[in-house]
Structures are given as C-alpha cells and as structure tokens.
Amino acid sequence: IEKYLGIHREDTISGKESIDLYKEYSVSQDIDLKEKILLHNYEDIYYLGIIFKIxxxxxxxxxxxxxxxxxxxxxxxPISFKISKNTLSIKYIAFEGNISNINIYSDSYSIISDENNITLDILLNKGTDSNNNIILFYNLSKIIPLKFNDLYLEDNIYxxxxxxxKKELSSL
Known part of the structure; x- marks a missing residue:
C-alpha cells in the first residue's frame, strides 16, 4: 500500500521486527535499537493520514x-456471486456502515444479512433462443439476460x- 501511494520510508524494519527489536532493547538498552524502533513508529504515525486515502x-x-x-x-x-441451477446468489460485504438484521422475502428473491454480509438470492428463468443457446434471465419489466450458455454477463448481474x-433497502 505504501509503495502504491508513493510513500518512501527511511526505516528498514517491519512491524514484527520492531516488536522483536523492542524485546532486545528492553534487555540491552542499546541506543541504536531505540533509534531504529522510534524511527519506525514515527513513520507509521506520520504516514497514517496518507494511508487512509487507500x-x-x-x-x-x-x-x-x-x-x-x-x-x-x-x-x-459485492464479493462473490454464483449461479447454481436457476438461482443467482451474490454476497455483499459492508465497506462502510453497519448491517442490521435484514430478512426480506419476495416471490423471486430473498435478502438475508448476518453480522457483516448481505446475501441476495434471485430465482432465474431459463430459456433458449432461436439458435438453441441457453439463456438464464430475470424478468424485471423487461428481460435481463444474466448467463448466455457458459458466459456470465457480469455487468447485467451487478x-x-x-x-x-437499493430498491429494497431504501424502503427500510
């Protein structure tokens, strides 16, 4: 992350090494070890604001x-989705905010939450086109294809x- 954000540190130790060096310092009281640890901790704090940009x-x-x-x-x-038989299951994780207890059921989908995740299960329709391609779709005032033979139409899925x-949770 630091390299991606253009952070170039002077210290050369990791957090784990800092802990090990502190244990060594607490016995030896070596001033060089103290300076190395303090530089590491200073740079951790100094660059923390930049790291939050990630x-x-x-x-x-x-x-x-x-x-x-x-x-x-x-x-x-969204962290994962799968289509099994005629059901699309997609799992979301909270990037920001708290997920409360959510249990929503409709004829064609369900939305269930646990502590950090929301799972949306959607019942899909199956059909074939004039070329015998198998299409899994959802009918939402118009047909939305989600899988064409073995090809997932990810933009449509998301x-x-x-x-x-958004429709269901906005009404809570």
Whole structure:
C-alpha cells in the first residue's frame, strides 16, 4: 500500500521486527535499537493520514453500492456471486456502515444479512433462443439476460443485484 501511494520510508524494519527489536532493547538498552524502533513508529504515525486515502482509491475501483436513507447509511461491495441451477446468489460485504438484521422475502428473491454480509438470492428463468443457446434471465419489466450458455454477463448481474438491493433497502 505504501509503495502504491508513493510513500518512501527511511526505516528498514517491519512491524514484527520492531516488536522483536523492542524485546532486545528492553534487555540491552542499546541506543541504536531505540533509534531504529522510534524511527519506525514515527513513520507509521506520520504516514497514517496518507494511508487512509487507500479507502477512497478502493472505493473508486470497486463496484460500491451506496444506500443512504433517514434510517440507513451503507456502502456495500459485492464479493462473490454464483449461479447454481436457476438461482443467482451474490454476497455483499459492508465497506462502510453497519448491517442490521435484514430478512426480506419476495416471490423471486430473498435478502438475508448476518453480522457483516448481505446475501441476495434471485430465482432465474431459463430459456433458449432461436439458435438453441441457453439463456438464464430475470424478468424485471423487461428481460435481463444474466448467463448466455457458459458466459456470465457480469455487468447485467451487478446492475440487477444493485438495483434490487437499493430498491429494497431504501424502503427500510
């Protein structure tokens, strides 16, 4: 992270090495060890503000779903999805905010949360086109294809899931 952010430290030890050196210093009282440890700790604190920028950088690179209402303020990141038979399951983790106890059930999907995750399960329809390609889709006033033969249509998957989550969680 430090290299990515352009941080160039003078100290040459890791946090683990700093602990080991402190144990050695507490016995030997070697001033060189003390200076090495203090430099490491100083640079940890000095660069901490810059390192916090990584969250903003990650937010720009991840598919973050922001939901903000009077009762809820969440930033969710999809971490995995799978399609098994006719069900799309996608798991989100809280990037920012606290996930409360969520249990939402509809005819075609469910949204369940645990302490840090939200899982959205969507029932999909299966069809074939005129060329006998197998298509898994969701019907949301129009057909949204999610899988074409063995090809996952990830943009459609994330867009649909984000739409459903935002719609349902915004009404809490």
């Amino acid at each position: 969250k903003d950088i990650l937010k720009g690179k991840l598919n973050v779903l922001c939901i903000s209402t009077n009762n809820l303020s969440l930033e969710l990141v 867009s649909l899931c984000n739409y459903i989550l």
